[in-house]
Amino acid sequence: MPDEKITLEILRYHPETDEEPSFQTFEVPYHEDWVVLDAINWIKEHVDGTLTYRWSCRMGVCGSCGMMVNGTPRLTCAVFLNEFHPEPIKIEPLAYFPVERDLVTVMDSFMEKLQSVKPWLIRNEDEEKPLEEGEYLQSPAELASYKQFSMCINCMLCYAACPVTGLESEFVGPAAIALGMRYNRDSRDQGREQRQEVIASHDAIWNCTFVGECSVVCPKDVDPAGAIQQAKVESTIDWYTSLLPWTKK
Amino acid sequence: MTEIIEHDVLIVGGGGAGLRAAIAIAEADPSLSIAVVSKVYPMRSHTVSAEGGAAAVIRPEDSLEDHIYDTISGADWLADQDAVEAFVNEAPREMTQLEHWGCPWSRNPDGTVAVRPFGGMKIERTWFAADKTGFHMLHALFQTSLKYEPVKRYDEWFATQLLVEDGRCVGVTAIELRTGQVRGIVAGAVIICTGGAGRLWPFTTNAAIKTGDGMAMAYRAGIALKDMEFVQYHPTGLPGTGILITEASRGEGGVLINKDGHRYLQDYDLGKPLDVSDPEHPQKRTMELGPRDKLSQCFIKEQQAGRTFEGEYGHYVHLDVTHLGEKKINKKIPFVRELARNYVGIDPVYDPIPVRPVLHYVMGGIHTDINGATSMPGLFAVGECACVNINGANRLGSNSLTELLVFGARAGQEAVNFAAAQSKPQTGPLEAQVRDEQQRIAGQFINKTGGTERLVTLRTEMNEAMESGVGIYRDAAGTQAACDKMAELQDRFQHVSLDDHSLSFNTELTAALELENMLDIARASSLAANVRQESRGAHQRTDFPPPRDDDNWLKHSLAFRTDDGPRIEHLDVTITRWPPAKRTYGS
Numbered sequence: 083m084p085d086e087k088i089t090l091e092i093l094r095y096h097p098e099t100d101e102e103p104s105f106q107t108f109e110v111p112y113h114e115d116w117v118v119l120d121a122i123n124w125i126k127e128h129v130d131g132t133l134t135y136r137w138s139c140r141m142g143v144c145g146s147c148g149m150m151v152n153g154t155p156r157l158t159c160a161v162f163l164n165e166f167h168p169e170p171i172k173i174e175p176l177a178y179f180p181v182e183r184d185l186v187t188v189m190d191s192f193m194e195k196l197q198s199v200k201p202w203l204i205r206n207e208d209e210e211k212p213l214e215e216g217e218y219l220q221s222p223a224e225l226a227s228y229k230q231f232s233m234c235i236n237c238m239l240c241y242a243a244c245p246v247t248g249l250e251s252e253f254v255g256p257a258a259i260a261l262g263m264r265y266n267r268d269s270r271d272q273g274r275e276q277r278q279e280v281i282a283s284h285d286a287i288w289n290c291t292f293v294g295e296c297s298v299v300c301p302k303d304v305d306p307a308g309a310i311q312q313a314k315v316e317s318t319i320d321w322y323t324s325l326l327p328w329t330k331k
Numbered sequence: 332m333t334e335i336i337e338h339d340v341l342i343v344g345g346g347g348a349g350l351r352a353a354i355a356i357a358e359a360d361p362s363l364s365i366a367v368v369s370k371v372y373p374m375r376s377h378t379v380s381a382e383g384g385a386a387a388v389i390r391p392e393d394s395l396e397d398h399i400y401d402t403i404s405g406a407d408w409l410a411d412q413d414a415v416e417a418f419v420n421e422a423p424r425e426m427t428q429l430e431h432w433g434c435p436w437s438r439n440p441d442g443t444v445a446v447r448p449f450g451g452m453k454i455e456r457t458w459f460a461a462d463k464t465g466f467h468m469l470h471a472l473f474q475t476s477l478k479y480e481p482v483k484r485y486d487e488w489f490a491t492q493l494l495v496e497d498g499r500c501v502g503v504t505a506i507e508l509r510t511g512q513v514r515g516i517v518a519g520a521v522i523i524c525t526g527g528a529g530r531l532w533p534f535t536t537n538a539a540i541k542t543g544d545g546m547a548m549a550y551r552a553g554i555a556l557k558d559m560e561f562v563q564y565h566p567t568g569l570p571g572t573g574i575l576i577t578e579a580s581r582g583e584g585g586v587l588i589n590k591d592g593h594r595y596l597q598d599y600d601l602g603k604p605l606d607v608s609d610p611e612h613p614q615k616r617t618m619e620l621g622p623r624d625k626l627s628q629c630f631i632k633e634q635q636a637g638r639t640f641e642g643e644y645g646h647y648v649h650l651d652v653t654h655l656g657e658k659k660i661n662k663k664i665p666f667v668r669e670l671a672r673n674y675v676g677i678d679p680v681y682d683p684i685p686v687r688p689v690l691h692y693v694m695g696g697i698h699t700d701i702n703g704a705t706s707m708p709g710l711f712a713v714g715e716c717a718c719v720n721i722n723g724a725n726r727l728g729s730n731s732l733t734e735l736l737v738f739g740a741r742a743g744q745e746a747v748n749f750a751a752a753q754s755k756p757q758t759g760p761l762e763a764q765v766r767d768e769q770q771r772i773a774g775q776f777i778n779k780t781g782g783t784e785r786l787v788t789l790r791t792e793m794n795e796a797m798e799s800g801v802g803i804y805r806d807a808a809g810t811q812a813a814c815d816k817m818a819e820l821q822d823r824f825q826h827v828s829l830d831d832h833s834l835s836f837n838t839e840l841t842a843a844l845e846l847e848n849m850l851d852i853a854r855a856s857s858l859a860a861n862v863r864q865e866s867r868g869a870h871q872r873t874d875f876p877p878p879r880d881d882d883n884w885l886k887h888s889l890a891f892r893t894d895d896g897p898r899i900e901h902l903d904v905t906i907t908r909w910p911p912a913k914r915t916y917g918s
Contacts, residue, residue: 097835127787131830131839138538141574143466144375160673183836201474203433217430219442232435236374
């Protein structure tokens with residue numbers, strides 16, 4: 083059906099001219115094998131060059147093109163028009179983030195949260211293995227215990243799905259906590275105590291009310307909700323352990 | 332007021348090469364301030380899309396000598412042998428370093444790092460993190476970079492031009508996308524790490540950001556682009572989208588089959604196939620583990636013989652991994668399964684994947700020495716944007732990720748040495764250069780009205796000319812047509828018209844600047860392909876068929892920019908211990 087169309091309703095906002103965001107409607111040629119991003123690119127190239135959004139790899143790994151698609155956070159390079167056709171599709175910027183322009187959100191606080199969990203391998207002083215002695219050994223089982231949490235592409239869909247991030251802007255949030263857990267669970271890492279300051283704080287795991295939407299929308303099956311639950315259990319054990327007379331300082 | 336920002340070292344590009352260089356500098360001298368300017372947030376860089384792995388000798392039965400020979404023969408003897416030697420020697424240390432920084436390499440049962448076979452390699456030496464190696468390497472580098480306070484990132488700043496003073500590179504001008512302001516960033520040394528230019532071609536594995544910006548900046552500042560006629564088609568991309576299906580799928584045992592069910596590579600001097608159930612399958616440097624240039628050329632010959640499938644998005648063959656079984660596919664190549672299911676609706680556990688050659692990598696780039704230094708004092712380049720040259724006429728799969736690390740570290744150290752030995756640049760005289768650039772961008776794009784050309788039209792015509800003229804097989808007429816087309820498009824680009832005349836986050840403006848960059852590079856690549864009258868590696872001329880012509884063409888091409896188009900000069904290849912020989916595959 084070469085002449086078939088599909089309607090996209092896109093939320094527009096320009097900081098230089100607009101007081102409020104508003105929807106604009108575009109008619110786009112319908113191709114069964116187009117993803118939503120293809121349709122948005124078609125609009126920018128052929129109809130309105132001012133439409134503003136981020137994208138790059140178009141294969142679901144760079145994490146740039148997350149948007150609200152009919153109210154749900156999705157990677158637009160991985161969601162097909164045929165999921166909605168012939169109904170219109172509503173496109174909005176990721177929820178709970180300030181908007182820079184059109185579908186581009188402000189990522190500053192997300193980047194700070196990522197950094198706050200110290201997402202790098204920490205070794206005790208004097209316990210660094212010299213490079214000449216080769217790699218740290220890590221069994222496939224040890225790898226498997228954190229691998230899932232290392233798969234996060236920083237697409238921020240989990241933040242846009244999490245009602246707590248909407249209410250508490252300081253909430254460290256699902257992806258950053260999962261990233262902290264990724265290093266905590268890595269057999270090569272010795273930095274858990276340093277990370278606990280952030281992860282076990284009120285702004286992190288204890289703020290999570292376990293809605294679980296973060297794991298539902300994650301396009302890479304990272305399960306940040308699981309990471310947060312595990313962190314809660316481990317922090318609780320820490321607390322009880324600290325009460326035991328022989329561990330008291 | 333013109334704003335000038337000052338740092339000790341400036342890196343343009345936040346992918347694998349740029350981040351490795353930044354860490355090298357921070358570790359070499361913690362007192363230096365380091366700027367990383369990138370048009371995207373670093374974890375969006377295209378390193379993220381690399382799948383199969385990164386090569387470095389680690390097994391006791393492997394040898395540095397063999398990795399060197401595989402690389403040089405894979406390059407059809409156009410690689411510089413001193414660079415290859417340095418690369419291979421330093422690769423194991425760099426890869427181990429990345430392991431110490433937390434990269435989640437796949438492991439053997441004893442906890443050591445696992446390696447897999449790859450095309451053109453004599454033995455298993457490709458380190459991997461399942462089939463998301465580039466993703467894990469990039470995120471490990473990015474996350475590690477966060478612990479170095481002297482590293483100051485300028486995320487979503489688009490570099491437009493080099494700042495040059497008395498012949499020395501002292502910084503760049505860049506657009507801060509959020510505000511649309513052009514700023515000057517000044518530093519004692521500058522390292523370009525902006526990646527390749529796969530978006531010159533219409534059908535590519537490359538992300539949208541791969542527009543050769545750094546190559547074009549250096550080229551316009553008078554630095555040569557080297558060996559731009561050599562571009563790599565990866566033999567296995569998905570029809571339509573061009574999404575990469577990693578070579579690791581063949582390293583793990585996948586086979587290529589034509590429409591008659593025949594493993595056609597055996598008909599092209601790549602050895603004889605073993606049955607997929609044979610414990611010796613897949614054989615190294617044989618059949619499906621031949622080099623990428625040859626496998627892509629075999630596809631075209633099969634297509635010409637009418638033995639490929641034909642679909643909505645052109646011809647294709649089958650990549651069959653069904654015999655690996657679900658368990659191995661999920662463990663070793665899970666991303667292949669995800670991509671095939673999502674984008675072509677095929678589950679490779681049960682059905683073969685349709686594939687065809689797709690533009691993947693530009694071997695050529697900014698001419699540098701073995702330390703990443705260019706001919707302009709103060710300017711360095713690393714990674715796909717550079718040509719050091721270890722890849723010659725054909726890059727071996729899994730050498731490019733390691734290249735980012737080895738030469739990122741080298742150039743970082745070299746930039747530190749250079750900046751330390753020089754006086755700090757004076758910012759005063761540079762303010763005029765920054766103002767000029769702001770005015771140029773405003774006059775040529777933002778404030779301009781009445782243009783007649785739309786970006787998409789020009790880009791599509793460029794893509795078509797590159798595909799038909801500078802593809803897998805070339806000839807004099809096709810490359811000349813591409814040259815002529817690029818000259819015409821550069822003229823028409825002067826009449827380009829934008830819809831977006833605003834400042835904040837103007838992505839139509841950046842798309843225009845990217846197209847301007849690509850046209851310059853496309854013209855250099857077309858002319859270099861036109862001038863080289865031989866067939867070597869990935870550059871196959873139907874009017875000058877193989878064998879390659881060492882008497883006349885064992886040399887690099889250097890493209891210099893002039894107002895009348897590129898000028899091509901030549902440079903001898905560095906040959907040390909490995910005299911040119913016949914390039915053979917198939918044991």
